Amino acid sequence: MRVTPCQAALAATIALNLLLLYCAWRGPGGPPPSCRPPRGVPGVTVLLRDFxxxxxxxxxxxxxxxALPVPVLVVAETPPYPPVPLPPGVRLLPLLPSPDRPPPRPELHVRTRHVALVPDGTRPLPGLLERMRDALEAGAGDARVVAAPVGPGPLRCLELRLEPRTWTARYGPAAPGACRAAEGTPVLLLRTRDLFALPFPLARPLPTAIFSQAALRGWGLRVLPAAFPAPRRPPLSPHGRWKAENLADGRRRRLMRDLGVKxxxxxxxxxxxxxxxxxxARCFGTVYARTPQYLLAGRxxxxxxxxALRETARHVTGVLxxxxxxxxxxxxxxxxxxxLGDIIPWDYDVDLGIYREDVAKCRWLAAAAAGDPVEDAEGFLWEKAAEGDFYRVHYSRSNRLHVDLWPFYPRGGVMTKDTWLGHPQDVEFPESFLQPRVPLPFxxxxxxxxxxxxxxxxxxxGPGAIENPEYPNPAVKRLGQD
Structure with missing residues (x-):
């Protein structure tokens, strides 16, 4: 019997649907193993990253x-130089892409359910990796990371709070059961799936990167007292110590940039x-519609x-x-x-009014009024604004955080000015508000x-302005929409 192409396509479609139904079917034992994605095998893989x-x-x-034996994987941006004679069975995984090989996927090289991040110069203690794994799987509290010290010094447990809105990471003494970071040199153990679910799983310095990302997710940290041995090693040479300190500083700065911590x-x-x-340069670019980019990002x-704004405002008011x-x-x-007695936490400049007739009294304002930006003895840059008849004092030539100085003059008892930028609060007002002026903490x-x-x-x-905070342009972003 001859099978037509149409019949063959129909048969293939039926077979494919049967296969999909078979793989989706769940009996008492669950779906057949061949239909599941591969799962990690029991055990711990050691990653050597901090060296x-x-x-x-x-x-x-x-x-x-x-020699335990456990799988060992050396992870580095590029192969170490000078070359390191790794023992048989230990694999090297370069993280930087190269045109002659597929993109690096470190998670595909770890087949065990758990992974230990081991710092250079650590020696195994029989059974300790297994004890760390058992402590993690005991499921005590919210612990998703287990740490054990390297060497004789114990780890100090710390609280860690990351505050993305204010670009800040805060450490402090940990209350019982609230450990989020550890001070010292640790071996860290996690479930493999947890490690590689992090956006920066192998960023350095590795402990800080893991603690910070874990804290953002509400993961707890369990610290074991048992320590891994550390052999005696000769101290770094002065040149080696200098290189190590500079590299460590650069890595920490890159990590904080990636985490959004200032x-x-x-x-x-x-x-x-x-x-x-x-x-x-300042940390944000040109502001459009009175809404800086960081507000749109929820910060x-x-x-x-x-x-820098506080420093500039203090300097400018002192000069004036x-x-x-x-x-x-x-x-x-x-x-x-x-x-608040301070700059509004989401504001991006400081505004001061001045009497226009007083401009000539200040040498820096007078020079700016003549048309040329001028840098004062403290490195602040005074200039006439391109947008109109007012002045700006920048934190520096490079960093354009600034104080705006608005020249008002009285007309019939009302303070007015020549440049209006269309802001809702940009209005005239009675001069009586300035007779007298009063001191205010700021x-x-x-x-x-x-x-x-x-x-x-x-x-x-408008009424209630003090009690009802709002972003500069609610039409673009309202407070409370973060």
Whole structure:
């Protein structure tokens, strides 16, 4: 009997549907193994990731763990140089793409259900990896990571809170059962599927990367007291120590950039900063429709930018006061002063009003008014704004965080100006608000302000402006929509 092409296609379609139904069918034993995706086999794979190309203990560390025996995988951006003689069975996985091989997929090289991230210079303790795995699978609390110390020093358990909105990571003493990070040198053990579900599973420094990403997900950390041995090693040479410190600093900065962290508050109260400074550009670009990009991303002003704005505002008000220029907090800056005593957490500049007739009293304003930007002795850049008749003082030539100075003048008892940018709060007001001006705490110093701040702000922003915070342009993004 001759089978037509149409009949053959129909038969193939029926067979495919039967196969799909067979694989979807679940009896008492579940679907047949051949229809399941492959699952990890019991055991632990050791990943060696935290090591330097120079003066390392990589070969001995790999040999020691391979003798357990467990699978050992060395992970690095590129093959170590000078070359490291890895023992038989230990594989090297380069992470950087290369045109002569497929894209790196480290998760495809780990077939066990658990993975241990082992730092260079660690030696195995018989049974400890298994004890870490058993502690993880015991399911105590929210623990998804288990840590054990390397060497004689114990790990110190810490609380860790990542605050994406304020670009901040905060460490502190951990309450019982609230461990989120560990201070010291640890071996970390996770389920393989958890590790490779993280966006930066092998970023360095590895412990900080794992703790930070785990904290964002609410994963707990369990710390075991038993320690892995660490052999005696000669200290790094001075050049090696210098290289290691610089590499570690660069890795930490890249990690914080990838995590969106601009400031770390350490357990002892010290701070590390990773955002913009005098010599860099600011952390955000041109602002459109009064809505910075970070607001659209659900974040507020980076803390390094707020710090620079505070410094610039303090400097500018000091210069104006010394020169006898009458100024006052304007717009959102006055709103922040009344509401918080500080810059509004999502604001991107500081606004000051000045009397136009006082411009000539300040040498930097007078120079800017002549048309040329001028840098003062402290490195702040004064210039006339391109948008109209007002002035800007930038944090530096590189970093254009700024204070805007708006020249008002009285006309018939009303303060007015020549440039209006169409902001809802950009309105005239009675000069009586400035007779007299009054001091008001703002951004860590005392600034001058209108004498009836509430009435002034309600004239500018409407009733309830102080009690009802809102983003600069609610038509684009409203507070509470994050």
């Amino acid at each position: 330097e190309d120079f003066e390392n203990d990589l070969a001995a560390t790999a040999r020691a763990f391979a 400031r770390e508050v350490l357990a002892d109260g010290r701070e590390r900063w990773y955002g913009c400074g005098k010599e860099t 507020w002003t980076p803390p390094c930018c707020l710090r 006061e010394a020169a006898g220029v009458r100024y006052w907090l304007e717009g959102g800056s006055l709103l922040g002063a009344v509401r 951004a860590g110093f005392t600034a001058m302000a209108p004498n009836n701040a509430r009435a002034f702000l309600e004239l500018k922003f």
